[in-house]
Amino acid sequence: MNDLTHVDGDGRAQMVDVSGKNPTVRIASAKGSLVCLPATLEAVQGGTAPKGAVIATAELAGVMGAKRTADLIPLCHPLPLTKVAVTVELDTALPGFRVVAEARTVGVTGVEMEALTAVSVACLTLFDMLKAIDRTMEITGIRVSSKQGGRSGNWSRE
Secondary structure (H helix, E strand, O other), X not given: OOOOOOEOOOOOEOOOOOOOOOOEEEEEEEEEEEEOOHHHHHHHHOOOOOOOOHHHHHHHHHHHHHHOHHHHOXXXXXXXXXXXXXXXXXXXXXXXXXXXXXXXXXXOOOOHHHHHHHHXXXXXXXXXXXXXXXXXXXXXXXXXXXXXXXXXXXXXXX
């Protein structure tokens, strides 16, 4: 008996059949950070970053990334997302940016991958928009912080 859900009996990759599951409200949150130089934060705060509206662009890119998760991760199911919210906040203590995403759907499989993709793409967008002024940046700590719904119930890292 094969216990791997994404591999068939012959060792071939497969998308899991979720057709027998009942639809429920699914919610997942993820977070991550981009660490940078204090001068990089100052450029964003002062509106002098060379590529413009850094935070708004990263937040929008995160939403767009969540919507494309199934195109990026081979065995993810394409989901009808009912909400994706991405928030990027400056953190002078880090120094850098804290990114939080929430994804929601009513469906038969969870949205953890969509929340993680949203955070990842937002962090990558921050990096892209700021690399001209800071090559030392580091993307860190991307993780699921909570999930709700489904057969396994609710879970929170905190």
